[in-house]
Amino acid sequence: MSIKKLDGKVPAGDVKDKWNNHIFNMKLINPANKRKFKVIVVGTGLAGASASATLAELGYNVEAFCIQDSPRRAHSIAAQGGINAAKNYTNDGDSVWRLFYDTVKGGDYRSRESNVYRLAQVSNGIIDQCVAQGVPFAREYGGTLANRSFGGAQVSRTFYARGQTGQQLLLGAYSSMMKEVHKGKITVHTRREVVEIVVVNGKARGIITRNIVTGKLEKYMADAVLLCTGGYGNAYFLSTNAMASNGSAAWKAYKKGANFANPCFTQIHPTCIPVHGDNQSKLTLMSESLRNDGRVWVPKEPGDKRKPKDIPEEERDYYLERIYPSFGNLVPRDVASRNAKAQVDEGKGVGKTGVAVYLDFADAIKRDGRDAIKERYGNLFEMYERITDENPYETPMMIYPAVHYTMGGLWVDYNLMTNIPGLFALGEANFSDHGANRLGASALMQGLADGYFVIPYTLGNYLASEHPEKENVDLDAPEFETAMKSSQERFDKLLGINGKRSVDSFHKALGKIMWEHVGMSRNEKGLTQAIEEIQQLRKEFWQDVKVTGTEVGINIELEKANRVADFLELGELMARDALERKESCGGHFREESQTEENEAKRNDEDFCHVAAWEFQGVDETPLRNIEELSFENVPLTQRSYK
């Protein structure tokens, strides 16, 4: 097998015209025929819910699946800060071009230009759609929509609903979905987990799920399968992801032949509540919007254990403002995170653990008043106080970076289709729009762009060109039987090991390796070591994991074991990708590749491409295929936020 060069199937023409031309050139399915097709949508977050609703509105029959007890609970709900759009309502110089430019630059030139332009182009329509759905965005006294600024941008283009923007956008998409459930166009299957993707005649035709309540394996067939299953940040055990967030569906697609792109591109979010102890189950993000008004600082002297209020102004180092005078506290996430780590590594970290920095609102409160700050961040301050027992109106918050988002994901072409025909990936589950670093308030934008405005067109084109419905496939096809059998064997095997260590202990051990070696700062030695350690841990897992209970009924240990088994393979691929990408870019910082000022140094000569990994077997080295990236509109430059 040799390395392939993947074709992103980007339409020809000027970047501004690509999408419009493509829409015109794509094949259509007439309204009466759409009802003859069935589409499986896995996941009901922003991408999945918006795709399900929109496809159903067009007339397709949708089978939607979610792991939670209700589609309304998908983890998009936890996004706080906002959603970007190029409306330029604030008259501060924004445009589709600027949003496009900022996103390409923010992604450190590792995203596909054409996809990013399309994202910026449809961004305004998302806001219109959400307002029409009844999303209660923040408003000005005149009745117009309010905006705020966010990291990585010098314009105010972020729309928000207090600190609960993700919740409101998701409930909007969910309500549109329920509208179609009422019409009989969507069937929702809750508490289901994908355990296999079924490919027949080279096309994705279905899934095997495990019903979490009954424990039974079930098979579903359709004309296309959409994976809207989010990211794989829980490979690190501790992350801001929800407990059930996992990489299994995407991983199953990878093992069926779908390429996995840039797995090492992980976003470590700078403003999270620091770790408190060994029993911690997850980390809580404090919205990046806090950096609009909060000032980040540490004491100038290492080891200064005084209370923050006892440290006078001249003995504080507002390091982001000092190092990056033009962006200050609003530098992109990867830059902010790395700098926090640098301060802690120098011994200037604060709090009992010494692994935190201050985010101080004293000046903002002095300037705008406590009420104004409360209006902007009230619920975040409350949440912080509830968790830490400290009042951020009185004393600075303590924050530290945590794993938050994965820019990598299933490789998709311009139509959001993986290299398995009929298998699409939307939202965080794909890789295409954020490059090596995602800007704040862009995840919500991308999830909804994919679901509301991209897939409705590109899916129709696939169905009208490939006609999967004409192939005589049914649920009795041998491919479904084989997949049912292999899934059954996997669960039998997990239950049969009967070892000594709990599933969580393996997950925590994996998380430690990942955070240590595949975290904010990576080097060849550490990554090589990580690969060996993960392989060893995986071996131990399959010999010594203890899964209590049986396959019948609710078995939370079995659910977790199934996901952790996949993370133990995915983690290795993340480390391998990080090892092979011998450059720094965005969230991927290789110590061997930095500028004199310790900033990430890209190597465009050798790495201006997407690494798309192809599965060769669990214990085999996968193939590293590439998709060349070209930047015709945003010239390649070293990012600078100084």
Add this chain to the structure above:
Amino acid sequence: MSEQTMTLNLKIWRQKDDKDAGSMQDYKLSGVSPDMSFLEMLDLLNENLVTEGLDPIAFDHDCREGICGSCSLMINGQAHGPEERTTTCQLHMRTFTDGDTVAIEPFRARAFPVLKDLMVDRSSFDQIIEAGGYVSINVGNAQDANSILVDKEKADLSMDAAACIGCGACVASCKNASSMLFVSAKISQLALLPQGEVEHEERVQNMVDKMDELGFGNCTNEAECEVACPKGIDLTNIARMNRSYLSSAVKTRK
């Protein structure tokens, strides 16, 4: 970040499946740190149970940030425990003291059948939303977002109501197992915005009818729901819904 740990006497509802009668079981748990969340305390108990080869306690949870609405639990008889405006996942063990006895039960209501242990089926909430908790607009129909101005005060009130996380604490804490706080929050959110006003009357009728059909009780104005609500959803939403229900009943009578 205290180093001192607590030992707790836990009384937890165990029920094998939806057919099992279920009962309270006693557990003693030591090593509980005050900085742990309530669910991390249950994680610790489960880790011990698994190590002993016993079946861990099933409970619903996901985001652990107080926003997804998955977590539930009656803690010492209170939905989401003793802290005001706090979901179980955001309740921290510093609320308890060493030696405390803590009773943990599932949310109980006819419309929320227990699936296992502390896990209940709240899909009835989805059915209520399905009956009308939306604006009937398709993608592609929307006009520019600023073309309809919305009174800021109303938008804020709408957001207050929209903050509902659909956890069901209102139902669990009501002696009538009424879901009127949940239903009225959605109705208010949409009624307060011009975009939702168009279908308002029909929506009220359909959602209330569905709520009755699913076996939720009526409201007798005791406001337990408002106290238990982790998001501070206001009782005035129920008043708004009742008024709309009456007036629309006259207008939409078929």
